[in-house]
Amino acid sequence: MTIGLIGFGRLGRLLARHFAADAKIFVADRKLDARAARALGATPATLARACAQDVVVLCVPMAAFEGVVKRMRALVKPGALVVDTCSVKGHPVRAMKRWLPKNVELLGTHPNFGPDSAAESLKGRKLVLCRVRMRDARYRAAKRFLSGKGLELIEMTPRAHDRRMASSLVLTHFIGRALIAYGAKTTGVDTEGYKRLLRILETVRNDSWRLFADMNRFNAGAAPVRRRFLKALESVDAKVRR
Numbered sequence: 001m002t003i004g005l006i007g008f009g010r011l012g013r014l015l016a017r018h019f020a021a022d023a024k025i026f027v028a029d030r031k032l033d034a035r036a037a038r039a040l041g042a043t044p045a046t047l048a049r050a051c052a053q054d055v056v057v058l059c060v061p062m063a064a065f066e067g068v069v070k071r072m073r074a075l076v077k078p079g080a081l082v083v084d085t086c087s088v089k090g091h092p093v094r095a096m097k098r099w100l101p102k103n104v105e106l107l108g109t110h111p112n113f114g115p116d117s118a119a120e121s122l123k124g125r126k127l128v129l130c131r132v133r134m135r136d137a138r139y140r141a142a143k144r145f146l147s148g149k150g151l152e153l154i155e156m157t158p159r160a161h162d163r164r165m166a167s168s169l170v171l172t173h174f175i176g177r178a179l180i181a182y183g184a185k186t187t188g189v190d191t192e193g194y195k196r197l198l199r200i201l202e203t204v205r206n207d208s209w210r211l212f213a214d215m216n217r218f219n220a221g222a223a224p225v226r227r228r229f230l231k232a233l234e235s236v237d238a239k240v241r242r
Contacts, residue, residue, distance in 0.1 A: 166221030
């Protein structure tokens with residue numbers, strides 16, 4: 001099996017590190033660090049060469065996703081499997097179905113882990129699968145391969161995924177970003193509850209603002225969740241001030 005990896009940010013590097021022993025990986029990125037790619041066992045490549053592989057995995061920001069997919073449509077080979085890794089599923093799935101040829105198979109995924117939590121191992125980490133357009137035999141083989149890496153697979157529709165993520169991932173990042181803006185830090189006499197708050201802050205600190213903005217922009221359920229949370233904060237504050 002050969003894999004074309006498009007995008008070599010934090011997630012792309014993590015996937016290259018964990019899968020280089022299982023497949024020949026060709027990496028394409030506009031600002032590719034060729035030395036870093038080789039150090040992880042991958043081969044630097046052009047977009048065309050990365051797209052010519054058996055499996056093509058996209059690790060690009062959501063705001064750039066559709067543009068990249070449009071460029072790929074004339075480059076992917078018939079029978080290839082194209083996989084996305086976005087934290088929102090509706091938008092990338094619609095883009096892949098719209099722009100990629102019908103003879104290309106599609107799989108939506110969301111790694112519920114990142115470079116920090118899965119730095120050493122994928123064992124026990126959750127991976128959401130949204131089967132879009134994929135033969136039964138290939139889908140079963142993909143699940144066996146991923147399970148063999150220790151991943152816990154969760155199957156759901158793109159719509160169900162985005163609804164759940166709005167109430168979990170988006171909310172967590174919203175709270176974490178608010179704590180950063182507030183200036184939350186250790187006091188020297190931290191309670192266990194406050195330590196848990198700081199852990200939320202640390203969870204999001206290393207992720208880019210672009211990721212946070214995109215998960216809010218492209219998930220239709222994000223804004224209602226933010227409004228509901230802010231309304232709840234205002235309600236609690238009003239009760240305290242009575």
